[in-house]
Amino acid sequence: xxxxxxxxxxxxxxxxxxxxxxxxxxxxxxxxxxxxxxxxxxxxxxxxxxxxxxxxxxxxxxxxxxxxxxxxxxxxxxxxxxxxxxxxxxxxxxxxxxxxxxxxxxxxxxxxxxxxxxxxxxxxxxxx
Amino acid sequence: xxxxxxxxxxxxxxxxxxxxxxxxxxxxxxxxxxxxxxxxxxxxxxxxxxxxxxxxxxxxxxxxxxxxxxxxxxxxxxxxxxxxxxxxxxxxxxxxxxxxxxxxxxxxxxxxxxxxxxxxxxxxxxxxxxxxx
Numbered sequence: 001x002x003x004x005x006x007x008x009x010x011x012x013x014x015x016x017x018x019x020x021x022x023x024x025x026x027x028x029x030x031x032x033x034x035x036x037x038x039x040x041x042x043x044x045x046x047x048x049x050x051x052x053x054x055x056x057x058x059x060x061x062x063x064x065x066x067x068x069x070x071x072x073x074x075x076x077x078x079x080x081x082x083x084x085x086x087x088x089x090x091x092x093x094x095x096x097x098x099x100x101x102x103x104x105x106x107x108x109x110x111x112x113x114x115x116x117x118x119x120x121x122x123x124x125x126x127x128x
Numbered sequence: 129x130x131x132x133x134x135x136x137x138x139x140x141x142x143x144x145x146x147x148x149x150x151x152x153x154x155x156x157x158x159x160x161x162x163x164x165x166x167x168x169x170x171x172x173x174x175x176x177x178x179x180x181x182x183x184x185x186x187x188x189x190x191x192x193x194x195x196x197x198x199x200x201x202x203x204x205x206x207x208x209x210x211x212x213x214x215x216x217x218x219x220x221x222x223x224x225x226x227x228x229x230x231x232x233x234x235x236x237x238x239x240x241x242x243x244x245x246x247x248x249x250x251x252x253x254x255x256x257x258x259x260x261x
Contacts, residue, residue, distance in 0.1 A: 051260035055184045120177035
């Protein structure tokens, strides 16, 4: 039996349309993008500056408080931006049953990778 | 059971196979493609950081892979994708403030993004070669 027919017209219309949460997604894409402007440029400039560096020099640099902090901020902003961006790409192009699985995989994968990146930076920062 | 109208295969609009590519549409999809490609390099960043945290040997292995011919070509592509996405992103942020929507401005900023990406990629690699000796 058609479940919709048991419901009032208002109940059928409620919950459809805007979820009222799109603005937050759109806004956080921009906020993370603004954060990534200086952080990625700092990262690229630092990598270029360490082109000829050996392991010890590179680790000594990454252990400095400023470099450790900026690296952690970079990882957080990077994977937040990645999660938001890939979510939109999946929602636009994947219309099969794989969509739900892909959305969950992107969200959880981004969390896991961000955690791994932060942990690696902390191990370098506090390592003996 | 008949397919619902939403599930029926419908032609794309615009038909991308006969639609002439324009700077605007090409840069639009390039921004999306480079964004997805850079997500892959974000994974490489974590692998690289984890190798550095694991010690000199794992780090040397990853560095050797990056220093190989294939690694350098991929890194060059990554650099160009990064600067395209960066410059395209700045263009989008300016649009978000409500400026730059006139047709002339859109084409001017589009060519500026292309030129800046090429210049920054070349500059980054020259600087890197200079630092590497």
